[in-house]
Amino acid sequence: MPRFKDFVPHGVIPAVLLPFHDDLSIDEASYRAHLRDVTSVRGLAAITTNAHSSEVASCTLDEQRRVLEITMDEIGDTTPVVAGVYCEGSLEGQRIARMATEGGASALLVFPSGIYTFGQRPEMAVEHIKRIADATDLPLIIFQYPPSGGQGYPMATLERICDEVPTVRAIKDWSANPQLHDRQIRRLQSRPRPVNVLTTHSAWLFSSLVLGCNGLLSGSGSVIAELQARLFEAVQANDLAAARALHDRIMPTAEVFYAEPWVDMHNRMKEALVLLGKLPRAVVRPPLVKIPAAEIERIRQALIAAGLL
Secondary structure (H helix, E strand, C coil): CCCCCCCCCCEEEEECCCCECCCCCECHHHHHHHHHHHHCCCCECCEEECCHHHCHHHCCHHHHHHHHHHHHHHHCCCCCEEEEECCCCHHHHHHHHHHHHHCCCCEEEECCCHHHHHCCCHHHHHHHHHHHHHCCCCCEEEEECCHHHCCCCCHHHHHHHHHHCCCEEEEEECCCCHHHHHHHHHHHCCCCCCCEEEECCHHHHHHHHHCCCCEEEECCHHHHHHHHHHHHHHHHCCCHHHHHHHHHHHHHHHHHHCCCCHHHHHHHHHHHHHHCCCCCCCCCCCCCCCCCHHHHHHHHHHHHHCCCC
16 A cells, blocks of 8 residues: 555656666665665655666566665655656556555656557557556556657547546656647646646756746656755745756756767766766666767766766
8 A cells, every 4th residue: 555645746756766786686775775865855745766767677576676675765754756668568567556556656757558559549548558558546647759769649638547547646747848748738737637747858957847847857856856845945936046046057957968879868967976986887788788988077077067076
């Protein structure tokens, strides 16, 4: 059962990383330390695990269960936990949803199926979310990908999902389109049963938050949770001078984390935590590979520019 009943996804929600040993097994001690470090930040609403940032694509279901067990054991009594539902098929999504619900998660982050890259019919998307919702009573966060890649939901499909699945309480918006982002904020958050927009546009976080998002859910929170929490607080208070100053500190990290190729974003965040003395190593699981020394040096310089190192 969730330890935070009636949790509505909102506010600042960092997505944590998953450390590995050199033999690619999960480094449980370092993961626990990472959880304690991130959740020591004032102003967080929750944390997310078993998502992109924790390399969920390379974790078995048993490993995902273990990651959630460690998370709940370490911080579950003090912090709501959002668990990812990353899968190709809806039946596997149901299995993951049941596991996370039984494990104590407070909400689920539902990824789109990779099948959509071949084409997407609205009824497919609705059926996928409905089946996962049938397996749990937890609030759902729909992960909205860029529509150009085929996995993002058209606005009409997204609204239909919200109409037909009442447990959808938020979206994690990675539409990568400011105009669409603004439209989703206005339309989803003004519904009779509001659906919060949690931005994950970390490369332009200040601009995104000013549009009126009710929160943010971001892997870079694994490194800069405090700056994100302060930025969100400043925007909510309409203190744009303070928000701009925080934006100036965040941008050096955003520019190195979210450089091409994007697939290395969380790889780079691990390197940042090693440079900050918060992780012992930056091991990633294949097909990810270690980034070159020159890029690590750019990360070091960005941390200095952000006042973190």
